Amino acid sequence: QVQLVESGGGKVQPGESLRLSCTASGKISGINAMGWYRQASENERELVALFYITNGWPAKYADFVKGRFTISKDNAKYTVYLQMNDLRPEDTAVYYCGVPPEWTTGLPLHNYWGQGTQVTVSS
Numbered sequence: 001q002v003q004l005v006e007s008g009g010g011k012v013q014p015g016e017s018l019r020l021s022c023t024a025s026g027k028i029s030g031i032n033a034m035g036w037y038r039q040a041s042e043n044e045r046e047l048v049a050l051f052y053i054t055n056g057w058p059a060k061y062a063d064f065v066k067g068r069f070t071i072s073k074d075n076a077k078y079t080v081y082l083q084m085n086d087l088r089p090e091d092t093a094v095y096y097c098g099v100p101p102e103w104t105t106g107l108p109l110h111n112y113w114g115q116g117t118q119v120t121v122s123s
Contacts, residue, residue, distance in 0.1 A: 002026045002104075002112045004034075004097045009117030016121075017085045022097030022114055024078040033103035035060075036071060036082045038093035038119075045096065051080050052103075064090075087121045095119050 008020040024031060035050035049071035050060040059071050070083045080097065097114035101107075 002028065002031060002099060002107060004099065004112060004114035006095070006097045006114040006117045009095060009119045011120040011122065012087055013123050014088055014121055016087055017083070018087065018119060019084070020082040020095055020097075020117060020119075022080050022082075024099070027107060028078045030105045030107040031078065031099050031103070032105060033100065034073070034078070034080045035098050035100065036080070037096045037098050038091075039096065039116075040093040043093075048095070049082060050100075050103075084119070087119075089121045089123075091119060092121050093119060 003025045004022055006020060006022045010018060012018055032054040033050055033052045036048040037045050038048050039045040048062055048065055049069055051071045051073050068086045073080045094116040096116045099112040101109040101111060
């Protein structure tokens with residue numbers, strides 16, 4: 001199994017920045033990609049950014065964050081970061097670190113989620 005722990009949420013004003021962190025533990029050798037997702041109230045959870053760990057593909061971003069958010073990974077450990085710049089009120093949501101089942105090897109086939117961290121953008 002895999003465990004994901006996030007940190008770094010908070011409340012900021014429009015135009016400010018935040019950085020989220022997510023550290024994986026457990027059978028991390030089975031993780032081929034890690035991503036950030038978000039869920040605003042009454043909305044479905046949506047992909048924000050995905051970092052491909054094992055195949056070297058460039059990161060994937062949702063259109064609504066391109067040019068503002070950057071996903072990266074610490075090469076020494078299974079920690080991914082989401083640098084969020086120029087935050088907007090519509091970015092307000094609970095942000096989850098996730099590992100999609102199609103990007104795992106040798107793990108039970110289901111989504112792996114962290115506990116979520118609240119990001120609020122408001123003046």
